[in-house]
Amino acid sequence: MAAAEVDGGTILVEPNGFACTLDDVAKRLSAGAVTASVFLNVNADQQFVHAADGRIVTRFEPDYPMDRAGGDEDRLLPHMIELGMPTEDDGDEDDDWGDPIHTAFALAERVTGVRMTPEALDEPVLVGSTRGLL
Known part of the structure; x- marks a missing residue:
């Protein structure tokens, strides 16, 4: 895992990893x-x-954002709607609303105030194992 300090916070990048999506870690x-x-x-x-103050607020699969779970699963609805994410199941599996991962990164930026850019990792970063997180 690599960590980079950016304006407003820290970005963690974990190639081929998922530790930060685990409830205990989040x-x-x-x-x-x-x-x-x-x-x-x-x-x-x-x-x-999305987690805040030690609680999971909402979680979903970006390619199926209408199926949310969490302690306040609808908290991000206004942002999701503004970004064009489908928030209710209308039965149309063929909805083409954009790139789910790009939209998920835009949502992450909105809720954290931290912008992920390619340049964010151009500076020296802290690199370490996720072993202690799991």
């Missing part, structure tokens, strides 16, 4: 803070997890 990382985690793997498995 709760610990969000103690006294706000976090958002976006996950995608080579099998197209996807996950968005």
